[in-house]
Amino acid sequence: MRRLTPVLLTSLLCGASTFAVEDVATNSRQAGAGADAYKKLAAAKSESTKMGKQLDPRAQGDWLPKKYEIRLRIDPAAKLIEGSVAMQALAIAANLRAITLDLAGNMSVASVQSGGRELKFSQLNDQLDITLAQPLKANTVFDIVINYQGQPKGKGFTFSEHQSVPMVSTYGLPFTAKQWWPCKDESSAKVNSLDLIITVPDSLSVASNGKLVKERDNNDGTKTFFWSVRYPIYPDTVSLAITNYKIFTLPYRYSATDIMDMAFYVYPEDLEKAKIDFGVLPDMMASHVSLFGDYPFLKEKYGVAEFAVQSFREHQTMPSYSAMFITGDHRNDFILAHELAHQWFGNSISVKNWSHVWLNEGFATYAYALWREHVDGRDGYLSTIRDLGSGHFEGSLYIKDTADNSKLFSDTIFNKGAWVLHMLRHVMGDEKFFLALKNYVKTFAYKNASTEDFQKVCEREYGHALDWYFKEWVYGTGQPHYKVSWTNTRNDNRSVVKLAITQIQPDSIVFRMPLDVELTTSSGSKTFVVWNKEKTQEFDFSVEGNVTQVKIDPSDWVLKTISP
Numbered sequence: 001m002r003r004l005t006p007v008l009l010t011s012l013l014c015g016a017s018t019f020a021v022e023d024v025a026t027n028s029r030q031a032g033a034g035a036d037a038y039k040k041l042a043a044a045k046s047e048s049t050k051m052g053k054q055l056d057p058r059a060q061g062d063w064l065p066k067k068y069e070i071r072l073r074i075d076p077a078a079k080l081i082e083g084s085v086a087m088q089a090l091a092i093a094a095n096l097r098a099i100t101l102d103l104a105g106n107m108s109v110a111s112v113q114s115g116g117r118e119l120k121f122s123q124l125n126d127q128l129d130i131t132l133a134q135p136l137k138a139n140t141v142f143d144i145v146i147n148y149q150g151q152p153k154g155k156g157f158t159f160s161e162h163q164s165v166p167m168v169s170t171y172g173l174p175f176t177a178k179q180w181w182p183c184k185d186e187s188s189a190k191v192n193s194l195d196l197i198i199t200v201p202d203s204l205s206v207a208s209n210g211k212l213v214k215e216r217d218n219n220d221g222t223k224t225f226f227w228s229v230r231y232p233i234y235p236d237t238v239s240l241a242i243t244n245y246k247i248f249t250l251p252y253r254y255s256a257t258d259i260m261d262m263a264f265y266v267y268p269e270d271l272e273k274a275k276i277d278f279g280v281l282p283d284m285m286a287s288h289v290s291l292f293g294d295y296p297f298l299k300e301k302y303g304v305a306e307f308a309v310q311s312f313r314e315h316q317t318m319p320s321y322s323a324m325f326i327t328g329d330h331r332n333d334f335i336l337a338h339e340l341a342h343q344w345f346g347n348s349i350s351v352k353n354w355s356h357v358w359l360n361e362g363f364a365t366y367a368y369a370l371w372r373e374h375v376d377g378r379d380g381y382l383s384t385i386r387d388l389g390s391g392h393f394e395g396s397l398y399i400k401d402t403a404d405n406s407k408l409f410s411d412t413i414f415n416k417g418a419w420v421l422h423m424l425r426h427v428m429g430d431e432k433f434f435l436a437l438k439n440y441v442k443t444f445a446y447k448n449a450s451t452e453d454f455q456k457v458c459e460r461e462y463g464h465a466l467d468w469y470f471k472e473w474v475y476g477t478g479q480p481h482y483k484v485s486w487t488n489t490r491n492d493n494r495s496v497v498k499l500a501i502t503q504i505q506p507d508s509i510v511f512r513m514p515l516d517v518e519l520t521t522s523s524g525s526k527t528f529v530v531w532n533k534e535k536t537q538e539f540d541f542s543v544e545g546n547v548t549q550v551k552i553d554p555s556d557w558v559l560k561t562i563s564p
């Protein structure tokens with residue numbers, strides 16, 4: 001069985017040059033039946049009040065969304081979406097007069113209402129500014145309905161097809177939700193309730209987040225799908241995937257008497273291959289649960305929806321998964337393990353902001369190595385980590401410029417992120433490391449976390465400070481390059497080994513890490529752990545027998561290079 005290297009992950013995600021299918025779909029958009037209506041609305045929009053510039057820029061932090069209801073009619077032929085988003089929100093600031101939502105400028109807002117009253121609004125720079133009917137006191141709950149339509153542009157929402165059947169899908173990268181619906185497009189802006197009421201041609205089905213509560217035939221050539229989410233969710237993981245799906249389920253047994261169905265939405269032509277590939281997911285789920293704790297969305301579901309974008313994305317409870325990955329031979333199990341792990345790391349625990357994206361991608365990438373350990377033992381685990389590459393990763397895991405998606409989803413974030421967890425496991429020891437993982441999941445379930453939050457949980461479990469570790473590996477760059485030499489002086493039947501380790505990486509940083517030192521004699525080998533923390537350091541060992549070989553970190557617990 002051919003297995004692709006997990007390095008493929010980053011080349012398929014978010015790189016601007018990898019979106020051939022999607023970009024074609026975007027560029028070939030035709031002016032369809034809805035275009036006239038769109039133009040009229042655009043004209044009307046430009047006449048609406050121009051008060052955007054006068055809004056208090058702090059308005060974005062002065063209120064919080066609590067609930068959304070997205071009600072859309074999707075016309076694949078016209079490549080048009082139209083409908084409304086009803087939002088319930090809470091005023092945080094006193095005297096709240098206006099709010100700003102994220103919404104792409106090419107989406108035309110027809111009206112904004114609250115309590116039956118029309119509100120003034122304007123659109124500027126992908127923002128929708130709304131003046132409230134009257135100033136609100138802090139802690140006031142208020143409702144807003146935005147009626148809008150448009151032809152979405154960008155990676156966040158695309159019209160495509162497979163075998164001449166329409167395929168409509170969203171793709172939730174940071175700050176792409178606004179390409180198709182008005183929202184507070186931030187990972188920290190979670191709501192506890194989201195309904196998606198989606199009307200499509202009746203030959204198509206809608207896959208989405210949460211639970212499918214109702215499906216209604218409108219007897220006019222359309223069908224409406226009612227999806228409901230009652231776990232906290234943020235906009236980028238809200239998803240639609242629409243085509244002539246075949247659906248199959250697999251049971252995940254989470255107790256002696258309880259079953260959660262896993263639901264798979266696949267193209268009819270890929271059904272048999274998908275049954276083979278996705279057949280691994282109940283076992284993968286059990287393995288992840290044993291390490292990370294209960295599946296966070298047990299009352300809803302886990303599913304996968306096939307889509308036409310050549311990528312994958314961890315939409316909450318229903319990741320999207322490229323048609324190209326459904327091969328019927330398990331060669332892409334690493335993506336399935338990755339996306340499943342995101343339900344804990346990314347969806348249940350979401351980042352406080354995108355600077356900490358390694359808490360999503362590094363963890364999900366590492367989860368595949370843990371799955372390989374479950375299936376193939378320690379050797380499978382270690383070879384998976386080695387496959388992530390041991391070259392020099394560019395930049396730090398902590399990202400300052402969060403507007404740059406190529407930095408947010410680079411192989412540094414995915415692969416060095418996984419290495420950093422792997423190395424932390426060696427620093428803390430298995431027992432404390434896995435307890436820390438579970439405690440992190442428990443402490444921050446359904447909330448947002450930062451690197452500091454994860455560090456604190458680890459320190460609590462480890463019993464010592466770990467600031468040096470996070471400074472080196474999360475906020476810092478580079479990796480150690482060890483120059484190693486050793487001598488052996490025989491003394492009766494013993495060897496006295498003097499080992500010299502010098503760190504010769506070009507940057508002035510000196511890494512502090514525990515290093516396994518393996519000494520081999522004719523009767524076997526013995527491993528010692530030394531703490532290397534100086535530019536040049538010597539270590540002495542006295543062992544029985546004649547030492548013929550000295551190896552530094554033979555299992556690769558440290559991201560490094562070595563030269564004699």
Ligand SMILES: [Zn+2]
Nearest residue numbers: 338342361364
């Ligand atoms: Zn990921």
